[in-house]
Amino acid sequence: MGKILITGATGNLGSRTLNLLLKKVPANQVAVLVRDPQSEKIERFVKEGVEAHQGDYFDYNSLLRAFNGVDKVMLISAQAFTDRNTQHFNVIAAAKQAGVKQVIYTSIIRKENSNLILPEVTMSDLFAEQTLRASGLDYTILRNPPYLETLHMYFGDALKAGVRVPEGSGKVAAASLDDLAAANVAVLTQHGHENKTYTLSGSEGSSFADIAEALSEISEMNIPYESVSEKEYIDSMVANGLPVFMTDFLLGWVRGVNTGEFSETSGDLERLIGRKPMTYKEFFKHQFSKVED
Structure with a gap:
């Protein structure tokens, strides 16, 4: 090699x-x-x-x-x-x-x-x-896909304010950075990946409502999902200290989630790394256990 x-x-x-x-x-x-x-x-x-x-x-x-x-x-x-x-x-x-x-x-x-x-x-x-x-x-x-590690950026501190985003029922099949890195290594060290395009979606999609429900279950707190207008979303993010250009950037990703842009579960990631990718519930459980520790 x-x-x-x-x-x-x-x-x-x-x-x-x-x-x-x-x-x-x-x-x-x-x-x-x-x-x-x-x-x-x-x-x-x-x-x-x-x-x-x-x-x-x-x-x-x-x-x-x-x-x-x-x-x-x-x-x-x-x-x-x-x-x-x-x-x-x-x-x-x-x-x-x-x-x-x-x-x-x-x-x-x-x-x-x-x-x-x-x-x-x-x-x-x-x-x-x-x-x-x-x-x-x-x-x-x-x-x-969007990273599991950055999903929180789309809605802020859910434990304090809930999941407040513009309305939509689309799902996002997010994946962890560790799993995506493992896919990188598979392509770098194996033959047969030349001139191919892979869709590295996670194994399970989740809507923002699903995320609120999962966070509620894991934290044993009531984490509400609330749909807001795009203007309310931007105003809330700006009020929490984000510059306008960054809120516009995040809004683009939220629109993508809500319209199902990232909903496909192709199986490519699992095939490359040889195991099931981490799910959003597994990720939240892991993060919450670190907070408790």
């Missing part, structure tokens, strides 16, 4: 992917792209033998240097509210120029022929996927 490089290796998904990868691949076959190779987050891995390259998606030459001698690049998509198109294009073009064989890209789930546009995400995902397919590189597109 040739060298594997993970971008965004200090982030939530990248760091989990790196940890799991090192359980399957010798450290000297792993490299990372980070802004600060001497950071505490990466120091332990360097001591184990991982190559740490200083680089940035905007710095094309740094990408060329990092990709030299690399077979596979795990491209963790750039953050929203940045120039994602330029960053993703630079990584793909540099990978091609440096002789990388395969790029794995983390996109966001969307339904076929969907009209929903997630602000700061959908159009740049489409651009990255199209660029990859046209690059001549082998590629794998891993379409991620």
Whole structure:
């Protein structure tokens, strides 16, 4: 197996992917792209033998240097509210120029022929996927669902205020970051995933009403579900300290949940990781047990 490089290796998904990868691949076959190779987050891995390259998606030459001698690049998509198109294009073009064989890209789930546009995400995902397919590189597109770890961001502190979101009965098949990292590692270490697109939905969908019911059962408290207007939702989030641009961003995801954009349970995630993904109820139980401890 040739060298594997993970971008965004200090982030939530990248760091989990790196940890799991090192359980399957010798450290000297792993490299990372980070802004600060001497950071505490990466120091332990360097001591184990991982190559740490200083680089940035905007710095094309740094990408060329990092990709030299690399077979596979795990491209963790750039953050929203940045120039994602330029960053993703630079990584793909540099990978091609440096002789990388395969790029794995983390996109966001969307339904076929969907009209929903997630602000700061959908159009740049489409651009990255199209660029990859046209690059001549082998590629794998891993379409991620909303994370179980970030569901609370859509409604805030449910234990205090309940689940208050705009009305809708759609469901979201969210998945945990650990399970998604395990899928990344499966694609990075196995053959047969070239030029494929996977929909990495969780194994069970839940509406916001389902989430309120589950939280009530687990916490043994009454956590109400309350539908509010989009204006009330935005005003409430702003009142709790979020900037307007962020509330608009979150509202796009809530609309996606309510219209069933993330409801598909494809089975791809389970097949890749070889087990049932964590469900939303299991996740909430785990989180609540940590709070009690």
